[in-house]
Each structure stands twice: as C-alpha cells, then as structure tokens.
Amino acid sequence: MTGQGLLIASSVVVPLLMALACLSPAVRGRMPGWLAIAPLPALLAAFLARGGSIVVAPAPLRLTLALDDVGAMLLGGAALLWAAAGAYAASYMRGQPGLGRFAVWWLLTLTGSLGTFLVADLTSFYLAFSVASLAAFGLVSFEGSPAALRAGRVYMALALLGEAFILLGFVMLAIGAPPGNPLIGEAVAFFPSSPLRDPALALLILGFGLKMGLVPLHVWMPLAHPVAPMPASAALSGIIVKAGVIGLIRFLPLEAALPGWGATLVAVGLFTAFYAVAVGVTQTQVKTVLAYSTVSQMGLVAAVLGAGLMAAAPGTALLAGFYALHHLLVKGALFLGVGVAMATGPRHRLLVLGTMTLLALSLAGLPLTSGALAKYATKPLFGDGLAATLATLSAAGSTVLMLHFLRLLGGVAKPGAERPPTGILWPWAAVAVAAFVAPWAMFAWATALPLSASLGAKALWAALWPIGLGASVWVALRFVRLPAIPEGDVVVLADRLAPAVGRAGEAVERADIWLRRWPVASMMLAVLAIALTVLLSAGS
Incomplete structure (x- = not known):
C-alpha cells in the first residue's frame, strides 16, 4: 500500500472509526469536541494524494478509491468546511441535549460525503452516496421540533426516492459494462452506445438533481435549512448538495456530445436558477433565503454541465467542479456567518456585515471575488445564444436575492451582544478567507485560462453590470407588495x-x-x- 493510497483510505476510515467509537457512551459524550479532527486526513489527501488510488477489495468486488483532479478540488473544500463547521459546532451547540447523538449523525454524514469524491466503482459510489443522504436525516431533524420532524420526513421521503432513481439508473448503466462491479469510467464509456442510454440518463439526472435541489425536486432544502443547527446547515448547503454535483460529473458522458440531453439540463438548470430567486425574495427568514440561493446556484451548475454535454466541451468537469468549489466555500461561510452576526454587538458589527456583504455578492459575481472568477470561467460553455444571455441575467437575480438576505441579516443581532465567542468566530473566518483566496489560487490550474484575462476591463464590466441591474430591481421591489409564499413552496x-x-x-x-x-x-x-x-x- 502506497503512502498516497493510505492517505486516501484514511479519509473515510478515520471518520467511520470515530462514528463506531461512539458505541461507547463515554466516548460519545466527548465526541462533539473532536468533530474537527475527523476530516483532516481528507484535507491532507487533497493536497498530497492527487492522482493516487487504492483497491480496498479485489475482484470481483473491485471496491476502489481514487483521487482525480475534480475529486481532489472538491474533497479539499469539503474537508476544510467540515473541519471548520465541526469546530464551530463544538462551541455553538455546547450544553445542548443530545450532542452525542448529533455527533454520530455528523460523522456518518461526513464519511459518506467525503467518500463520494473518492470512490471509483459503481458499488462504492452508491454506498457512499446512500450513507451521506440517509445519515443527513439526523442533522435535519436533530432539534426535534414539529417543524424539524416534518422537514426530516420530507427529506427522508425524497432521499429514498432519489436512491431508487439512482439504483435503477446504475442497473441500466451496468448492462453492457464489464462483468462484476465495474469502475465508473468503464461503465460510462459504454453509456453513449447503450440501448438503455436515455432511460438511464433520465433516472440519474432525476436522482442527482434531487440531491442538488433542481426544481421541482428542491423542496427538502428550504424546509431543512431553517430547522437544522447552524453548522449542520452549512454542511447541508455547502457540501451535501455537492454529492449530486459530483454524481452528474462522474456519470454524465461529458466526452460524448448529446445535444438533446444537454439542452434539457440547461433548460432545467436555468429555470431552477430563476425560480428559486423568485420564491426566495418572498421569504422572511435568513436561512430560508440562503437555502433558495443554494437551489438557484445549483441550477446554474446543472446548466454548466448541460452546456458542456451539448457539445462535448473539453474541461467541462473541471469547470463545473471549480464553480461548485466556489459555492461550497462561500455558502458555508455565509451560514456560519449568520450565527456570528447574531452574536455580534453594534461595536463589532460593521466588520462582520462587511465581510458577509462581500461573500453574498460573490455569489452574484461581484468583480474581484471568487464568484466573478467562477462565472468568467464557465461563460464560454454557453456560447452566444439565449442560454448565455439567461446565464448572465441569473447574476442579476442572485444580486436581488443576496441584497434581500443582507437586509434581513441586519436585523438578527442578539440584544446586548458585543463580541462573538472565539469558538465560532475563528472557524467562520477560516472558511471566509478560503472562499476569497482558494479560487484565485486554483483558477489557472482548473480553467487553463490566464488569470490576467479575468481582470481586463471587458471582463470586469461583464461582471459589474448584472450587479447594477440586480440592485436596481431590488430597489424597485421595495415598493412592491410581494406574495407570501411559504418555505417549501411546492410541497x-x-x-x-x-x-x-x-x-x-x-x-x-x-x-x-x-x-x-x-x-x-x-x-x-x-x-x-x-x-x-x-x-x-x-x-x-
């Protein structure tokens, strides 16, 4: 076993062993304080083991872990957010009943979510995806309130539906692939010529699209985020939805041009992006607005993948992964920052709100932020037609939604609070810094574009005018009485x-x-x- 292979294996083995250790009541009671340790092997693997692999079980099972470029990028971002959110949870949730139970659900969800970025065979991917999906129920329903239990029931029902779609899609995908448990790459290579290609693609898009929150399968997200504990919301919105993203990246035949399916994914994705903004601006809870923002952003990621699928554009997987990394870090920082803002008094509030403003507008593509880089990198995939225009206008929609969020955030301060506890301040600050810095550091590698090109006058103006348009629309909406749409809308x-x-x-x-x-x-x-x-x- 190589050092890289050992590090890759430890990425899922360490958190799994920590979860199993919670069978001891004494260990379970202490585990919440150690949650930040669990994802550290994965963080190291993202930097040191890219390109490595390990066969966990030989043929015929062929359970295999491997770390390619896209997997390493998302694994590193997810591990960083898991570590920061774990440290945040130890302080934010201190003294709450049932923390040992929370730690078990947390570690199982973490194990599955990190595994989705590492597994290289069909069986292991389904297992990791299922663990992440089903264990997250415990995070959604942890508070035990009627709203939390209802959100948990809706989440579990949709999660099981998604599992059914994916399982049937995998069965169809495996037909014609090498016998036994095929590697993902081997199965997808047979995909374009498979007689079951279209029904299998439909099932996989439904299953992974449900996890991403594509409309109308998005309803679990705005129900789950408001009732989940703050660090759990950061993980759900920042990381868990990326299981759907990595699923589409892994299983869409991106190297084979499928114009019909690509156009369908573009249409669904762009509709999701605008629909979520339209519903999100009617919401009155900050976490609910952030949930609809995630739905909107995942719609745009789906559109990016669809545009790449239409023309078999090279580099689509890395570009979609780069956009997903930007969203992972920014959205994680926003959710953690809500808790920090709530605990910050007037004297220190300006710095917190200023940082949150930059993070929020980064989702809209504010120039010189990671969002501007992500949008600039993916823009060529859409070409010059209607899809390109709508993708650009979606930035204006994101601006409207984020300004609405910031307005609500200004009113959540806790009376009498001065400085937020260090235990939640520093984890938030670490993710916020990573959200600003990591995409800049990885831009040239992930996109094969010179960084200087994103700083030209044309690129800056292309990023700025949708922000101005969105701000104008937001001001106009202040004079309009919007309908009261409940969170969860369709359900x-x-x-x-x-x-x-x-x-x-x-x-x-x-x-x-x-x-x-x-x-x-x-x-x-x-x-x-x-x-x-x-x-x-x-x-x-």
Whole structure:
C-alpha cells in the first residue's frame, strides 16, 4: 500500500472509526469536541494524494478509491468546511441535549460525503452516496421540533426516492459494462452506445438533481435549512448538495456530445436558477433565503454541465467542479456567518456585515471575488445564444436575492451582544478567507485560462453590470407588495391540495360503487349498445 493510497483510505476510515467509537457512551459524550479532527486526513489527501488510488477489495468486488483532479478540488473544500463547521459546532451547540447523538449523525454524514469524491466503482459510489443522504436525516431533524420532524420526513421521503432513481439508473448503466462491479469510467464509456442510454440518463439526472435541489425536486432544502443547527446547515448547503454535483460529473458522458440531453439540463438548470430567486425574495427568514440561493446556484451548475454535454466541451468537469468549489466555500461561510452576526454587538458589527456583504455578492459575481472568477470561467460553455444571455441575467437575480438576505441579516443581532465567542468566530473566518483566496489560487490550474484575462476591463464590466441591474430591481421591489409564499413552496401547496384530492378520490370511489350496481350497469350497457348500433348504421 502506497503512502498516497493510505492517505486516501484514511479519509473515510478515520471518520467511520470515530462514528463506531461512539458505541461507547463515554466516548460519545466527548465526541462533539473532536468533530474537527475527523476530516483532516481528507484535507491532507487533497493536497498530497492527487492522482493516487487504492483497491480496498479485489475482484470481483473491485471496491476502489481514487483521487482525480475534480475529486481532489472538491474533497479539499469539503474537508476544510467540515473541519471548520465541526469546530464551530463544538462551541455553538455546547450544553445542548443530545450532542452525542448529533455527533454520530455528523460523522456518518461526513464519511459518506467525503467518500463520494473518492470512490471509483459503481458499488462504492452508491454506498457512499446512500450513507451521506440517509445519515443527513439526523442533522435535519436533530432539534426535534414539529417543524424539524416534518422537514426530516420530507427529506427522508425524497432521499429514498432519489436512491431508487439512482439504483435503477446504475442497473441500466451496468448492462453492457464489464462483468462484476465495474469502475465508473468503464461503465460510462459504454453509456453513449447503450440501448438503455436515455432511460438511464433520465433516472440519474432525476436522482442527482434531487440531491442538488433542481426544481421541482428542491423542496427538502428550504424546509431543512431553517430547522437544522447552524453548522449542520452549512454542511447541508455547502457540501451535501455537492454529492449530486459530483454524481452528474462522474456519470454524465461529458466526452460524448448529446445535444438533446444537454439542452434539457440547461433548460432545467436555468429555470431552477430563476425560480428559486423568485420564491426566495418572498421569504422572511435568513436561512430560508440562503437555502433558495443554494437551489438557484445549483441550477446554474446543472446548466454548466448541460452546456458542456451539448457539445462535448473539453474541461467541462473541471469547470463545473471549480464553480461548485466556489459555492461550497462561500455558502458555508455565509451560514456560519449568520450565527456570528447574531452574536455580534453594534461595536463589532460593521466588520462582520462587511465581510458577509462581500461573500453574498460573490455569489452574484461581484468583480474581484471568487464568484466573478467562477462565472468568467464557465461563460464560454454557453456560447452566444439565449442560454448565455439567461446565464448572465441569473447574476442579476442572485444580486436581488443576496441584497434581500443582507437586509434581513441586519436585523438578527442578539440584544446586548458585543463580541462573538472565539469558538465560532475563528472557524467562520477560516472558511471566509478560503472562499476569497482558494479560487484565485486554483483558477489557472482548473480553467487553463490566464488569470490576467479575468481582470481586463471587458471582463470586469461583464461582471459589474448584472450587479447594477440586480440592485436596481431590488430597489424597485421595495415598493412592491410581494406574495407570501411559504418555505417549501411546492410541497406546501401539495399539503393544501391533499384534502381536496382526498375528497375527489372518495367521490370517484362512490361513483364506482354506484356504477357497479346491476340496474345502473345494465342501463349503461344498453345505452352503449344503442349508440354503437347508430354509429354502425350511419357508417353503412
């Protein structure tokens, strides 16, 4: 076993062993203070083991871990956020009941989410994806309030639905691939010529799109984030949704041009981006607004992948991964920063709100931020048509949503608070710095573009005018009475329609009973016979 292989394996083994150690009540009670340690092997692997691999189980199982460029980029960002959020949780949640249980769910979710960036075979990917998806239920429902339990039920129902889509898609994908447990690359290589290509692609896009929060499968996100503890919200929005992103990156045949499927993904992604903004600006809770922002941003990532799939554009996977890394760090810092802002008094509030403003507008592509770099890098994939125009205008939508978020954030200060606790301040600061610095450091490597090109007058103006447009729209909306749309929008509408649907079903059942009575059935049969006779006579 090589040093790289050992480091890659330890990325998932260490947090898994920590979770198993929680079987001891004494260890479980102390584990919340050690959560920040669990992702450190993965952080080291992202820097030191890129290109490495390890076979965990030989043929026929062929359970394999490998770290390619996209995986290393997302693994490093996810491990950093997991470590910071773990340290944040130890301070933010100190004294709350059930922290040992929280630690177990946290470590299992962490294990699965890091595993999705490392696994290289179908079986291991499904296992890691399932662990991350199902264990996150414990983070969503941890508070135990009615809202948290309801959000947990919705999340679990959709997670199981997504698992079913993906499992069936994997079965179709494996047909025609090498026997046994094929590597992902081997299975995807047979994808374009597979007779089951289209249904398999549909199922995989549904399954991974659900995890990303593509409309209309997004409803778990705005329900889960407001009720989850702050560090859990950072992990859910920053990292867990990236399991869907890495799934599409791994399993879409990006090297084969599929214009129809690419255009479909672009359309769904851009619709998601604008829909989430439209609903998000009606929300009144800061975490809910951030949840809809994540839905919008994941829509844009899906559109990036769709644009690359349309023309088999080289480098699509790395570009989508780069955009996802930017979102991972910025959104994680925003969620952690909400807790910091709530604990900050007037004297220190300007620095916190100023940092949060830069982070928020980075999602809209503010010049000289990581968001501007991410949008500049992915813009060529869209070409010069309608999709390119809508992708550019989505930055204006993000500006509207983020200005709405900042306005709400200004009113969340805790009375009498002065300085936030060090235990939440420094983890937030570390992620915020990484959100500003890491994309700049990785831009040339990830995009194969010179960094100077993003600093030209044309590029800066292309990033600035959507911000101005969005700010103008936000000001105009201040004079408009927006509708009150509940968080979860579609699922809430379904809840409200449920009684009417139930009554309609009961009416159909009563009609069926009535029609099955012998006199009624005889009369209907006679009417049908007469009508048929008339039609036949007319035809002759």
